[in-house]
Amino acid sequence: MNVLHWHITDAESFPYESSTYPELSAKGSYNAASATYSQQQIAELLTYAYDRGVLIMPEFDMPGHTASYRNSHPEVMADCPEYLVKWPAWDNIAMNPTINATYELVQALIAEVAATFPNRFMHLGGDEVKASCWISDAQIRTYMQDNGYATLENGTWVYDAPALQNTFEQRVQQMALANNKRPVFWEEVFTNGAELDAASVVNVWLGTASLSAALSANLSVVMSYGWYLDRQAPTCDTNPICKTNWMWEWTWHDMYLVEPLAGINASLLDTSLLLGGEASSWAESVDDTNTDGRVWSRAPAVSERLWSAESIRDINFAQPRFSSFHCKIRVRDRLLAC
Numbered sequence: 001m002n003v004l005h006w007h008i009t010d011a012e013s014f015p016y017e018s019s020t021y022p023e024l025s026a027k028g029s030y031n032a033a034s035a036t037y038s039q040q041q042i043a044e045l046l047t048y049a050y051d052r053g054v055l056i057m058p059e060f061d062m063p064g065h066t067a068s069y070r071n072s073h074p075e076v077m078a079d080c081p082e083y084l085v086k087w088p089a090w091d092n093i094a095m096n097p098t099i100n101a102t103y104e105l106v107q108a109l110i111a112e113v114a115a116t117f118p119n120r121f122m123h124l125g126g127d128e129v130k131a132s133c134w135i136s137d138a139q140i141r142t143y144m145q146d147n148g149y150a151t152l153e154n155g156t157w158v159y160d161a162p163a164l165q166n167t168f169e170q171r172v173q174q175m176a177l178a179n180n181k182r183p184v185f186w187e188e189v190f191t192n193g194a195e196l197d198a199a200s201v202v203n204v205w206l207g208t209a210s211l212s213a214a215l216s217a218n219l220s221v222v223m224s225y226g227w228y229l230d231r232q233a234p235t236c237d238t239n240p241i242c243k244t245n246w247m248w249e250w251t252w253h254d255m256y257l258v259e260p261l262a263g264i265n266a267s268l269l270d271t272s273l274l275l276g277g278e279a280s281s282w283a284e285s286v287d288d289t290n291t292d293g294r295v296w297s298r299a300p301a302v303s304e305r306l307w308s309a310e311s312i313r314d315i316n317f318a319q320p321r322f323s324s325f326h327c328k329i330r331v332r333d334r335l336l337a338c
Helices: 023-028 040-052 067-071 100-116 131-135 139-144 159-178 187-191 207-217 248-256 290-298 300-306 316-334
Strands: 001-008 056-059 122-125 150-153 156-159 182-186 201-204 220-223 274-277
Touching: 023 067, 040 056, 056 122, 067 156, 100 122, 131 139, 131 150, 131 156, 131 159, 139 150, 139 156, 159 182, 159 187, 182 187, 187 201, 187 207, 187 220, 201 207, 207 220, 248 300, 248 316, 290 300, 290 316, 300 316
Parallel strands: 001 056, 122 182, 182 201, 201 220, 220 274
Antiparallel strands: 150 156
16 A cells, blocks of 8 residues: 555644644644644654555545635635534535635645645545535525526526536546645546546545446546445445444455446446546544554455456465564554564
8 A cells, every 4th residue: 555645634633734724724624732733743744654655636626625714714615504503514515616716625625735745646525516516605506697507497497516526526627636736526527518628536435336437538547436445335235235244353355345447348438547546534433443454354355356356255264474574563553472
């Protein structure tokens, strides 16, 4: 495993200490005194990772999942007060994609992050944008009506929020490219119809249909679907015959058997565009007491799947290797005997 995808900001907190906009973390982090990442800490982490052959790809998710910006820069946020009640409702608050102030802030932030993180890839999110937030904002509604993002049907305005998001994504894509970065987007950006540059990467997380479609469009892909470590059985929502294992630790079996290119005709598509995959550990239900168990009981299965031929699928043959690896982690990190 040689890349750390660091989803560094979200609606709940903006812990990245920006030199350009220090107020983002000062007012938008969970705790500005103890729950932020300084530029020095990030530099130390980058060196630590580099020395071990690991690249760090930062993700600054936008325009959704950005409520933490609101505490210091309310002027760039959509006005949808109905979502300010409590979490998770305020996770639906999004940036305002219709004003210059938003793009000025985002452009400066992307330039800073590009200089901070040497990795060629920069993840710009784009997932789970709630159209209802934009449509509840009177200024955004007027903009959409005046600029071709809405149609009047039988006396009622119908708003095309995906088209508005496409405009946003295409603009931030150009900002990343201008800073010599390959932008990475969650798959909704692609499926909504945004015009993506050949250098852009689609991060598939909802299902394999988007993987095939992105490859057909000659776009690079990173696969997350089937490997969400915060879920016990990540494929059960789309697989009607999926079972839930009796034991939590057995769920590595399911992840080990997820084959990204299953059912894809390699003679018709350029499968080399599948850059790799990732085991994603989202942090809503983890802390320092259970992170190791959540991640390392199953991430090795994902790792071996990605480095192995499709024909290697014997769980019983893999089990001794994973048990040995688990023991090595315990000895190395906890100084325990196995």
